[in-house]
Amino acid sequence: MANADRKTLNLVIQYLKLRNAHKYGYLKYYYFKRIIWYITGERNPLNIRAIFQRLLDDGIIHKRQLYRGSKKIGLRYYFNPYEENELFQHI
Numbered sequence: 001m002a003n004a005d006r007k008t009l010n011l012v013i014q015y016l017k018l019r020n021a022h023k024y025g026y027l028k029y030y031y032f033k034r035i036i037w038y039i040t041g042e043r044n045p046l047n048i049r050a051i052f053q054r055l056l057d058d059g060i061i062h063k064r065q066l067y068r069g070s071k072k073i074g075l076r077y078y079f080n081p082y083e084e085n086e087l088f089q090h091i
Helices: 006-018 029-040 045-057 084-090
Strands: 061-068 071-079
Touching: 006 029, 006 045, 029 045, 029 071, 045 061
Parallel strands: none
Antiparallel strands: 061 071
């Protein structure tokens, strides 16, 4: 299927909405990578990352840095396609 065009992004967003991914909280990139891989059939990790990056740039997925004390331990991502006040109606 391929690149990060609007049709592919909408497909990924609709699938994540169907799975209620906004209820899962903050997840690792690996989860989103596997979902995008499954939906699009894309096997090239650079194209999968491009799709994910477009979702991040569009504000559909939010990034959060995790810390243990003052040490960085990883990144987690949160899927939120809804407006903030609209999100609480779906949870």
